[in-house]
Amino acid sequence: MKKVLHLNLYRKYFDQILKGEKTTEYREVTPYWSKRLEGRDYDAIQFRNGYAKVAPVMIVEFKGVNIDNDVQGARYAIELGNILETKNVI
Secondary structure (H helix, E strand, O other), rough: OOOOEEEOOHHHHHHHHHHHHOOOEEEOOOOOHHHHOOOOOOOEEEOOOOOOOOOEEEEEEEEEEEEEOOEEEEEEEEEEEEEEEEEEEO
C-alpha cells in the first residue's frame, strides 16, 4: 500500500504543478509540518484544489523533502516527480 501525503493547494499553484512549471512545493517549518514531514517517507502526494466533493485532484510522485533556508527563512522544500494521476481536472 502506498503512503500518500495529502495537501491542499490554491488553484494557481495546482495549475503550475499540472503544467510542469512548479517542481517544488514549500511549507513553513512549524511543529505541524515537522510532524508530517520529518522522518517520514511517502510514495506520492495527493494535491487537492478545494474541499468540494468533486474538487480537482492530482497525484504526484514524491521525490523527497529538504529544509531550504533563504531570505524568507527556513521552509520545507518538497520535491515533486511525475504526475501519476488526475481527477476532475478541467
